[in-house]
Amino acid sequence: MKLIEFIIASSLLTLLPGPDILFVLTQSMIHGRKAGISVALGLCSGLFVHTAAAAFGLSLIISSSPTLFAIIKYAGILYLLWMGYASLRGYYKQRNKTTENKTAPLDNPVPTSDTPFASTPSDLQCTANQFNTPSGIQLSNSPTHDQHASTSCATIETIYKPDQAEATILKSSETATTPAEASTATTSATAKTTLDETPPSRLYRIGVTMNLLNPKVILFFLAFFPQFIDKQSTSPKTDMLLLGAVFALVAVVIFTSIATVGAFVADKLSIGQMSPRLLAWIQASVYWLIAVLLLFF
Secondary structure (H helix, E strand, O other), rough: HHHHHHHHHHHHHHOOHHHHHHHHHHHHHHHHHHHHHHHHHHHHHHHHHHHHHHHHHHHHHHHHHHHHHHHHHHHHHHHHHHHHHHHHHHHHHHHHHHHHHHHOOOOOOOOOOOOOOEEEHHHHOOOOHHHHHOOOOOOOOOHHHHHHHHHHHHHHHHHOOOOOOOOHHHHHHHHHOHHHHHHHHHHHHHHHOOOOOHHHHHHHHHHHHHHHOOOHHHHHHHHHHHHOOOOOOOOOOHHHHHHHHHHHHHHHHHHHHHHHHHHHHHHHHHHHHHHHHHHHHHHHHHHHHHHHHHOOO
């Protein structure tokens, strides 16, 4: 078994631009590095399944049957088309749901110039001398009273300055000057959060399914692997399974590197600040592009 030559050839083939690299790169740029790695692990798990199928003769049966080959091919295309549609449907469904929620009366409307408490905490004169009792009796300027007044001011300061790192929606609303603008900002922030919260387990399953429903991988394994197995080998099946494991490991390393680069570039280009609708359409377009590649190439 020519292991060194196999590793070099596998690395070069994995680095060739194709649907797998495109998908890993897109997911890592939209959802982050963790998402890209989840997709990569799913794709590579599918590779090992293909290896086992090739080793035990199942791949040969599929490749020799035009009907089975076509079924797998078109099932993969339909799956990719559906995933593209599901990406858009999920975004618009969440956006509409958020919009409907905003039509209900707000318990705590966003302050404006026409509403109370529109001024900033610095404009509020929180001094002990301004606190009067309901009966109109002036409170004393005792140190204890001053301490309570300072505490009240600190509380107001905290309310008007929430932690922006922990409240993205509040941060978007702070810059709005009207309730309508605050509603739009909140809707956009909620849709973006939904787009980002795709579970890694789901991305892993998508990667596995995409790989298993790509019949061209079957042909590739049948043509590529036998070249690195000694004809005099007493256990060709074991050798093929070993090569499949090595190939999957090489792919994991390369795809993980691509996911890391994609997330880094996305951070530098501030892709996360793009319109959630645009990101949803980009994600759907990638699914549909891979479907076209699977159909015609």
